């Protein structure tokens with residue numbers, strides 16, 4: 556590729572990795588380097604080819620250490636050990652104007668941002684992404700004897716992650732029993748739920764994430780429709796929700812009211828949609844998530860299976876504050892939580908407005924606002 560004029564940048568978070576890469580490419584091009592056909596700069600770890608192409612490697616692990624470089628082929632080596640900002644803030648924009656390619660290489664590190672990227676690639680049907688998975692045993696350059704030696708002293712978890720390249724559960728994983736609750740039909744017609752209590756949960760897209768709607772039937776305890784898009788235009792987001800509203804005629808739409816949520820909700824209310832706002836705060840969020848946890852543990856609802864939506868559930872984490880010992884919930888850095896929040900809001904709407912004894916009782920309406928009142932204030 557470099558010989559054909561492309562500019563290749565390899566970045567890895569530790570110098571051992573970049574050194575190994577640098578030594579390998581220097582060896583490959585030893586002859587043309589010796590003949591001065593390829594120019595080599597050891598300080599910058601740069602090879603320049605007569606075509607104008609180049610290969611360079613640098614140690615980088617976040618946006619700040621990635622900045623100031625140029626590439627049309629970017630290799631992020633050990634991406635699971637980098638900060639997500641290395642790609643989100645610098646890598647992706649770097650490739651935008653030159654239609655570049657990115658290659659991510661990594662050993663899993665539980666379900667962090669690299670897992671999220673992998674899952675999105677596996678679930679991609681646009682042809683933009685491809686994903687591969689290899690265990691160490693498939694590496695022809697690793698000696699079987701050495702591998703057997705290393706494996707002997709490994710814990711079961713380390714073996715699964717480091718050798719089999721499996722994605723282990725996060726330490727603070729919140730949602731259990733997910734697999735048992737993913738059996739709802741994918742193609743549902745409104746006629747099947749005519750006269751039922753339909754609810755929708757909404758998480759609005761912000762910078763770098765998705766707007767997500769989950770439609771549920773509170774009568775059947777089933778998710779019946781979903782929408783996830785990364786179109787940031789609020790006008791388009793609103794239209795997509797209005798389409799779902801026309802199709803399903805929900806009784807309640809519970810939508811996040813934080814930040815940009817409030818003005819969208821006010822517009823929707825004016826348009827006659829049955830929207831209520833939910834203000835996510837440190838006190839309203841834990842019961843919202845715990846309600847969802849219970850629903851899954853008790854298998855009270857069935858949801859539509861989707862690799863990306865399931866991955867966000869699996870990655871979701873609890874952290875307990877050392878000082879207050881209060882739980883807080885969030886996705887790991889670089890992992891989206893939009894589908895988790897949309898579903899949690901959908902369930903919250905169902906249990907608050909159409910709750911029965913079989914559903915976990917929500918003791919108060921914390922977080923739920925009367926938007927109609929507040930918009931006329």
Ligand SMILES: [Zn+2]
Pocket residue numbers: 747748751752772773774775776
């Ligand atoms: Zn129904």
